[in-house]
Amino acid sequence: MVRKRLLLALLIVCTACLACATNPFTGKNELMLISEEQEIELGRKYAPEIEKQMGGRIPDPLIQSYIDRVGRSIVQVSHRPDLKFHFLAVQHKSINALALPGGHIYVTRGMLENLQSEAELAGILAHEIAHVVARDVGNAMSRQIGLDLLLSATTSKSTSPRVLTVAQLAGQIITLRFSRQDEREADLAGLDYLVAAGYNPYAMVEALQMLLNTSRARPPEFLSTHPSPENRIAYLQRRIRAKNYNLTGAAIIGRDRYHSAVLARLSNPG
Numbered sequence: 001m002v003r004k005r006l007l008l009a010l011l012i013v014c015t016a017c018l019a020c021a022t023n024p025f026t027g028k029n030e031l032m033l034i035s036e037e038q039e040i041e042l043g044r045k046y047a048p049e050i051e052k053q054m055g056g057r058i059p060d061p062l063i064q065s066y067i068d069r070v071g072r073s074i075v076q077v078s079h080r081p082d083l084k085f086h087f088l089a090v091q092h093k094s095i096n097a098l099a100l101p102g103g104h105i106y107v108t109r110g111m112l113e114n115l116q117s118e119a120e121l122a123g124i125l126a127h128e129i130a131h132v133v134a135r136d137v138g139n140a141m142s143r144q145i146g147l148d149l150l151l152s153a154t155t156s157k158s159t160s161p162r163v164l165t166v167a168q169l170a171g172q173i174i175t176l177r178f179s180r181q182d183e184r185e186a187d188l189a190g191l192d193y194l195v196a197a198g199y200n201p202y203a204m205v206e207a208l209q210m211l212l213n214t215s216r217a218r219p220p221e222f223l224s225t226h227p228s229p230e231n232r233i234a235y236l237q238r239r240i241r242a243k244n245y246n247l248t249g250a251a252i253i254g255r256d257r258y259h260s261a262v263l264a265r266l267s268n269p270g
Helices: 002-018 036-053 061-075 109-114 118-133 136-144 147-155 166-174 180-196 202-214 229-243 255-267
Strands: 020-022 029-031 086-090 097-100 104-108
Touching (some): 036 086, 036 136, 061 086, 061 118, 061 255, 109 255, 118 136, 118 180, 118 202, 202 229
16 A cells, blocks of 8 residues: 555656646746647747638748848847747737747737837847746746647547637637746746847836836736736836946947838838
8 A cells, every 4th residue: 555655656656747847947847738849839829810810821932031030149149949829910909919839929919009110129029038938928828728728629520519729719819818937937038029129128117117107097016917017117127237237339329220220111111
């Protein structure tokens, strides 16, 4: 009996270890509800529907290539330069950016129209890249929607009430909520990525200040799974001061470049 209990305990420990991965930001083991292979497959399966529900892609190849270039400059200095990321500007008017597991990242027209520099764009993309690197997206999808539902929509033709369509699940994915800890880690890791890619770290603060200025009827922080913009700005400013980043003139801001590559083209398409 004792031997059986020991074997059972060992099996439980081994299973738990197999379901764990090291968080690249904290160095701690964390429970993962989904494998990286499943994350990549889910991203591939849901990407077309997310694009559709976000209004489709902005039909300007120069804007798309510009955003892709900025995003890849961040990926190269991230913990996962080997992961195949995909960056897409979509037509949705909301001020938003979101990521799918496996590296599909979307930034909305509303967000692009309200940013003022390449460095601010890089800060937004760095935050989303950090979510993918930490595998927050796959875990959030598994917790809030259920891996069985996500997979059944892409692999099963069952008419069971528990099986939802890809379109229905994509709508839920768009409104995923991350924990406050996940958001904080993505902010701070994204800040490090931003600086490593040569951008001015205060651009992330400026982007959050824009979100604060444009927010409407935001609930108190304790009712939300996200830190308030005010708190995010505060801890980012503390991190910038504590790390004493090199803020020489070489730190990229890119206001003119962003205006010509994005803002001018959005206001005068074609």
